[in-house]
Structure formats: C-alpha cells, structure tokens
Amino acid sequence: MEDLRSTTVTDDPVQRRDLILIERARAGDLDAFNDLVVLYQDSLFALVVRMVPDRDQASDAVQEAFFSAFRNLKSFRGGSVKSWLNRICVNAAMDTQRLRKRRPSQPYPELEDESWQPKVGDEVDPERIAVHAEQSRAIAAALARITDDQRTAIVLYDVEGYDYSEIAEMTGVSLGTVKSRIHRGRLSLRDILGERMELFRG
Amino acid sequence: MADPGADPAVHRRHDRLVIAAAIDGGTAGPSWQRACLACTSLYTDLVAIRSSIPTSTIPPRLRDHRLTAADAERLRRRAWRSMIGAIGTSRDAVTRPLATSLTTLGLAGLLLGSVPAIGGSLGLPGAGGATMASHRAEVWAPRAVPTVVDGVATTGGEGATGVAVDGRTPLESPMNRLSLLLLAGGATLLGARRLAIHLGSLR
Numbered sequence: 001m002e003d004l005r006s007t008t009v010t011d012d013p014v015q016r017r018d019l020i021l022i023e024r025a026r027a028g029d030l031d032a033f034n035d036l037v038v039l040y041q042d043s044l045f046a047l048v049v050r051m052v053p054d055r056d057q058a059s060d061a062v063q064e065a066f067f068s069a070f071r072n073l074k075s076f077r078g079g080s081v082k083s084w085l086n087r088i089c090v091n092a093a094m095d096t097q098r099l100r101k102r103r104p105s106q107p108y109p110e111l112e113d114e115s116w117q118p119k120v121g122d123e124v125d126p127e128r129i130a131v132h133a134e135q136s137r138a139i140a141a142a143l144a145r146i147t148d149d150q151r152t153a154i155v156l157y158d159v160e161g162y163d164y165s166e167i168a169e170m171t172g173v174s175l176g177t178v179k180s181r182i183h184r185g186r187l188s189l190r191d192i193l194g195e196r197m198e199l200f201r202g
Numbered sequence: 203m204a205d206p207g208a209d210p211a212v213h214r215r216h217d218r219l220v221i222a223a224a225i226d227g228g229t230a231g232p233s234w235q236r237a238c239l240a241c242t243s244l245y246t247d248l249v250a251i252r253s254s255i256p257t258s259t260i261p262p263r264l265r266d267h268r269l270t271a272a273d274a275e276r277l278r279r280r281a282w283r284s285m286i287g288a289i290g291t292s293r294d295a296v297t298r299p300l301a302t303s304l305t306t307l308g309l310a311g312l313l314l315g316s317v318p319a320i321g322g323s324l325g326l327p328g329a330g331g332a333t334m335a336s337h338r339a340e341v342w343a344p345r346a347v348p349t350v351v352d353g354v355a356t357t358g359g360e361g362a363t364g365v366a367v368d369g370r371t372p373l374e375s376p377m378n379r380l381s382l383l384l385l386a387g388g389a390t391l392l393g394a395r396r397l398a399i400h401l402g403s404l405r
Contacts, residue, residue, distance in 0.1 A: 030269060030271060030274050033269065033274075034268040034269060037267050037268045037269070038268065041263060041266075041267045041268075042263055045260075045263040045267075046260040049260060049261060050255075050260070055261055055264055056264065059263070059264040059265055062267055063265075063267050066267050066269065067269075067273070067277055070269060070273075070274065070277050071277050071278075091291075095291050098291075132259065133259065135254055135258060136258040136259040139251070139254055139255055139258045140258065143255070154255065155255075157226075158252050158255045158256055159255060159256045179223065179226075180219075182222075182226070183219050183222035183223050183226075184219070184222075186222055186225075186248050186251055186252065187218055187219070187222055187248070189251050190244070190247050190248060190251060193251070197247055197250075200247070200250040200251065200254055201246070201247070201250065
C-alpha cells in the first residue's frame with residue numbers, strides 16, 4: 001500500500017497526524033477513520049450549513065460526505081486531508097442544493113434563538129453577545145435568500161479562504177463567473193439586509 | 203461645485219459591481235466612488251458584510267457523524283452501487299459525455315448508411331446498394347454462394363454472387379446495425395442518467 005508520508009514531505013504535525021490516520025483507515029482501521037471524523041466534523045458542518053442553511057439537510061450532507069470519504073479512501077493521493085474532506089463536503093452540499101431545486105421551493109427554516117448564541121466563554125459582555133447573535137441571525141437569513149451559486153462562492157471565498165481559481169475548479173465554472181457570483185452575491189446581501197445593516201455599522 | 207454624493211442621478215450612473223470588485227482587490231475603490239457618499243457607504247457596508255460572514259455564529263452540529271461497524275461493512279459492500287449512485291451527481295463526469303458520444307456516432311452512422319451517395323463515395327461497407335453489390339462480389343466470388351429463393355435456401359453457381367437475390371434491408375447492413383447499437387446504447391445511458399437524477403430527487 002502506498003505510504004503517503006513518503007510522498008508528501010511535511011513538517012506540519014497536524015498533516016502528519018492526518019496522513020497516519022488515513023493510512024490506518026485504508027488498512028481497515030475504522031477507529032482511525034472515526035478519529036478523523038471527530039477532528040473535522042465541526043468545521044465541515046460549519047462549512048456545509050453555510051452553503052445549505054437547513055440544519056437537517058446540512059447534517060445529512062455531512063454524513064453522506066463522510067460515507068463517500070470512507071468509500072473513496074483509496075482515491076486520496078496525499079496533500080492536505082482537510083482540503084480533501086472539504087472538497088468532498090462541498091460536492092455533497094452542492095448535490096443537496098441541486099436536489100432542493102427540483103422540489104417545490106421551500107424557504108430555509110428560521111432557527112431558534114438559542115442557536116445563535118456563541119459558546120460560553122467566548123464573550124463576557126452580554127450586550128456584545130446579543131449584538132453578535134443578532135448579526136449572525138441577520139447574516140444567515142440574508143445568505144439563505146441569495147442564490148445557491150452566489151452563497152457557495154461567497155462561503156468558499158470569504159469563509160474557507162479559497163481563491164478564485166480554486167473555487168472555479170471546485171464548482172466547474174469560469175473564473176469570471178466566480179467573481180461575478182461573489183460580487184453580485186455581496187450586493188444582494190446588502191440589499192436584503194436593508195435597514196438591518198445598522199447592526200453592522202460602527 | 204455640488205457634492206456628487208448628494209445627487210441621486212449622479213450616483214445612479216455609478217457601477218456597484220466595480221465597487222464590489224474593489225473590495226477583493228484590496229483597493230480603496232475608484233476616485234468617483236470615493237467622491238460619492240452613497241458609493242462610499244456601499245463600500246463600507248460590503249466590507250462589513252464580508253468580515254462578518256466568517257465570524258458569524260454557526261448553529262450547533264445536530265449529530266455525531268462517526269461511522270459504526272455496520273456502516274463500514276455496508277459501505278464496503280456497496281462500492282459498485284456507489285459508482286452507479288454517482289450517476290447524475292457532481293461526481294459523475296463520464297455518463298453524460300459518453301451517452302452523447304454514443305448517440306452522435308449512432309446517428310452519424312445511420313445517416314451515412316442510409317444515404318448511398320455519401321456512404322458509397324466513402325467506400326463504407328453496407329452503405330448504399332451499389333457498394334454492397336460490389337463488396338459482396340469481391341468477397342464471395344468465385345465460390346458458390348448460398349442463396350434464398352422464395353424462402354428456400356439453395357446453392358447457386360459462381361455467378362450467383364448474391365446480387366440478384368440481395369434482399370437485405372438497410373437494417374441488416376453491418377454498419378446500420380452497429381449504428382443502431384451505438385444509438386441504443388447512448389439513449390439507454392441518457393435514460394438511466396435521467397432516472398438516476400429523478401430517483402435522487404425523490405430521496
């Protein structure tokens with residue numbers, strides 16, 4: 001079996017850890033694969049739920065992504081495990097978006113108030129907590145109202161830090177289309193937020 | 203001079219997309235934007251939106267996504283099913299171009315096979331009656347060739363190269379058969395892809 005560590009020289013302890021886990025998973029060690037799941041399920045869920053603003057559907061997409069990753073362990077050729085899992089999740093999220101388009105349109109559900117509260121310990125000022133929660137709710141509601149393509153491009157660019165060419169490759173469109181989606185998406189967000197933009201100003 | 207930012211007519215001529223693009227470029231924006239209060243406000247708002255998206259709170263994860271032993275076993279057994287399940291999804295980069303190619307080749311072959319002038323000039327087997335006759339004569343002469351007369355198989359003489367009793371329909375020519383096969387294959391693949399997409403949308 002290919003030793004990924006020998007083909008990918010890295011001093012990054014996180015990457016070395018991930019490569020070891022992948023190797024063990026490919027050898028049949030389910031616990032090693034689940035260790036990877038535990039390490040990345042939060043960040044991957046955060047990525048997907050921004051692209052598919054429905055917690056149940058996002059959860060299903062993340063699960064499907066992990067199933068796909070497990071089935072395709074042999075297709076991993078080295079590099080960043082996190083990036084590999086990210087791409088599988090982005091594909092799963094886009095598949096979910098496509099399925100939604102074929103069903104009668106339903107707005108994404110509004111989330112309960114407590115969903116927007118930051119974790120205990122992150123912020124001690126109650127007023128800042130309340131403002132941050134309100135901002136998060138407003139942004140999420142606005143993101144749910146722009147197109148899937150624009151939302152995907154904005155999330156991949158502004159949140160995940162991919163550049164235009166990487167996003168173009170992941171989504172199968174041209175560089176110009178990626179830029180257009182990001183810029184038009186942000187303008188749409190601003191229009192949708194309307195008066196609620198006051199939450200974000202100074 | 204009047205403040206350009208106070209004149210809605212002036213602001214309406216400003217391209218919002220240029221302002222949106224300036225944010226990613228890390229520039230302050232064009233000069234006309236900086237001179238327009240409305241555009242400056244737009245620029246500031248877009249920067250605020252861009253910075254707030256990554257820091258916004260995410261709803262908590264609903265469940266634990268670790269795989270059970272039963273999951274692992276099921277996934278290992280279903281490797282071939284997942285290949286089929288990938289049809290019509292973002293992972294499928296094969297079926298659509300393959301189906302299109304097969305259908306195109308099949309149609310092209312049928313077209314060439316059914317138009318004698320084209321097929322004959324290309325010397326394609328099975329294309330056009332004249333070509334068929336000469337092909338058969340070349341292949342089967344001077345051996346005795348079995349022929350069918352009124353449904354009864356008989357053995358003809360050397361001259362019976364099959365031309366006189368060539369009752370082949372266009373569908374019986376090798377090229378047309380192959381073309382039909384390709385066409386059927388392409389159509390089947392396209393149909394399977396549509397069905398897979400439809401079934402996927404029902405899940």
